[in-house]
Amino acid sequence: MGSLKQCSVGAVIVFVLLLSACGGGTTGEAPNKDNSGEGTESSEAVALYKKRCISCHGTELQGRAGPNLQQVGAKLTEEEIVDVVSNGRKGMPKFESSLTTEQIQSLAAWLAEHK
Template sequence: MIRLKHGFVACLLAGVLLLSACSGGSSATNSGNPNAGQSDDQLIYKKKCISCHGVDLQGRAGPSLQNVGSQLTEEEIYSIIANGRKGMPKFEKRLSEEELRSVARWLSEMK
């Protein structure tokens, strides 16, 4: 009977250790946050742009942005985000100057 208790405790302890190792613990890079490892510009895109431009920048209601950096300069992209264009709303009052610049820079690298 004692052997069974020790075996059960050992299995339970092993299971806890295994689960804690798989969860990644509480490190800064993976603390249960689904946005961990994403840059600020990617988080802004996810919050403000994804519904129209798609998860992979493939386009939905808005155009594809997958190669936007090959078609427009960073300044042109900035202007479109800040001032809107066609069906796209203005984001100049919804995002800070720093956020606008960050997203424009990030999108300009999409070539």
């Protein structure tokens, strides 16, 4: 019976280690990569991302229905991002009438930091 008890204890330990290694997945929050710029503007941009973008671009900018934005700043300039957010693209709605110019600029600046 001692061997069976040791096996059960070993299985529990392995299970606990595997469970702790998983880390619980994502928290549903937008990424907080390099917000070292202007804190208030970055906070506003993150809030906008959570409210308007996360459903298509994912919690970690990884993409879902919309493309991956994790390195969008390496592919598009801030001005190009403003244009895409304002006017939309194939499959993406335009936000020029639902967000202010300042909100779009803040979001574009934050996204442009992701290189």
